[in-house]
Amino acid sequence: MQVDFHAPYKDRVRQALSDPNLRSAVSRATDRMSDARHTSMDSIEGQKLRTQVRQMKEHVLRNWPEYLEQLETNLTSNGCTVHWAEGIEDAQAIVKDIALQNSAKLIVKSKSMATEEIHLNHAMEEAGLRVVETDLGEYIIQLADEPPSHIVAPVIHKRLEEIAEVFQEKLDMPPTREPTKMTSLARARLRQEFFAATMGISGCNFAIAETGTICIVTNEGNGRMVSSMPRVYVAVMGIEKLVPTVEDAYLQLQALCRSATGQNLTVYCSMTSGPRQEGDVDGPEQVHVVLLDNGRSRMFARGYGEALMCIRCGACLNACPVYQEIGGHAYGSTYNGPIGAVITPALAPEIGQFKELPHATSLCGACREVCPVKIDLPRLLLDLRSDLVQQGVSPKSEAWGIKSYASLMSSRRTYESLGKMASIGSNVYAGLSGGNIKFMPPPLNGWTAYRDFAPFAPKSFRHWWRQRKKLRGQT
């Protein structure tokens, strides 16, 4: 069963949980990536690397406007064209205009979360342009007409058989489940597109302010293709994706690769500083950089700046017990997992638009432990919950529940007598239903729908303690 992206949050979660194939595919893949990350970070001074990348990113955000201006100046002097986009419509219009000015009909694209965020493919297709995703995983989900479900591994939710079915149906592939054959087919098909395309679009893993350089990181080489083969190259970058120097870029690159897939370095880090000059054999004639805000400056002002240090490695997704159970689609947003649960509401015009996401967490802290920038995600999730309460967005029943809990807990007498009643009631009920409680009325059936409820201990701790003291004659 597939997750219906348009269904309400709880329904999506339910759909995801009732799909055993999805759960096994996601948990197998996330376990593999987590193990690789662990081994890779343990083989170096991992803690020091995390501390240093964090220090560098904090410095960037403290001097954010200055670094953006420096990047803009250097990109421009290298011959690139810089565009600023406030939101989704702006960004779509900028990219569409570049395509139309260059009469581009076919666009090749490498994987990019920023372009997912602005629904770029949809907008370009509406304008009559054909956009082809070239990352193997993205290509598969584009053929299957689904959004990505993981920041670095977009097709993590699909098993090989399902991918083979997509290839058979959409590419007329002869029946096979041989990964090498499937990859060869994709290579051949996409090679034609690379050679025919007028325009290439990518995201930007990081941009170097001092040299005006756009860096993209891929294992397949599609990032290099997209930024080298077509005549026009457009990079769409979130305005926070800055590093000051080339050395900082190399440091962050290593933190990114190790945290994302456990590699020392990914196969390709492609660094573009400008368009082709006279005498160059290849390379794009035009390089455009779209600097995308889309809520980032607002998120910064709201106090969620710490999450803007994110380098999109996906380590927190792999470590998260909630993500492992429900996968990416259940979140219903471009960014998922713990980081998605923070930045989706924080970037939105109103955080209440995504009020469920700060609750899609067990607050276990595993995400914080693996984050290469040491972002305190559990604290940010709590901050969001607190903002939701202050804005009155949380459900009334929750406010009422917390109020009653507070009054109950502030009186020892009430607490003890309620405890006694619960003990007697639950033990009688359990006795009638054979030891454990199998059903409770709403809203408590949230528990018994999935598991039995053990009755309260016949004696409370306090009661037992008092008796113990009495027995020892210490009253």
Add this chain to the structure above:
Amino acid sequence: MSVRDTILSRLKATLNQPDLPFPPQDSDPLTQAERMTVTHAPGDRWAQAERFAQELNAVKGSCELLETETEARLSIISRLQLWQEEEQSARKTANAERAGDWDVLCWPLHQLQIESLPLILKEMGFKLIEPTDLHDPEQRERIRSIRAGITTVEAAFASTGSFVVGGRGANARAASLTPFRHLVVIPFSKLFATGEDWLAQMRFAGQLDAFVRQSRNLSIVTGPSKSADLEGILTMGVHGPKVVHAILFDDVHE
């Protein structure tokens, strides 16, 4: 106000808030002295060359370490022959594939620092393609059928088995990207213990900034193209080369 100015002034206004929870007021940059070197490759150049080979092998590349330029020349030729034969036997139509059909996309050969290589390769029947403009449809069409690419490097890093290829002038980016096989020739003088070492040396010489900008495109390459998108199963040669073979030779003789 332009979009640019609106965004920048919003950021500036936020940073001026005295009680902004993040980022901390005293956020110092990471200095050259304190920035860590992530991986290490101790030892002399030969030890580093061995480490390079070990790292490249670990990511499914392959490598030869040679003592002289002459050996490197022989190795380049025999590697190309080997690839040609491999392909012929794979296709099982040996007579259809003559040496003359085997196009190789090459950087200008004088850059490989190996004397008389072009002449020998041509004599052996390899057709060396040296395009001048890959936006020209005819030249573009020709590189579709190339079987291998030969390049040298800007630098190579022992601790990760990586190399840096630039993309300006006659050095086609396509040579290390579009063919199935990439033969990369690395003289020891271009080999550094780590990426950080190379960057430090370039910075110290005052060349880093200009080098990065003037290169237009630099790619740090670590092994052959690969993907794990098909249920985590590793497949090679998705878009870039499936085979990366490095020939390192000692041009330093310390």
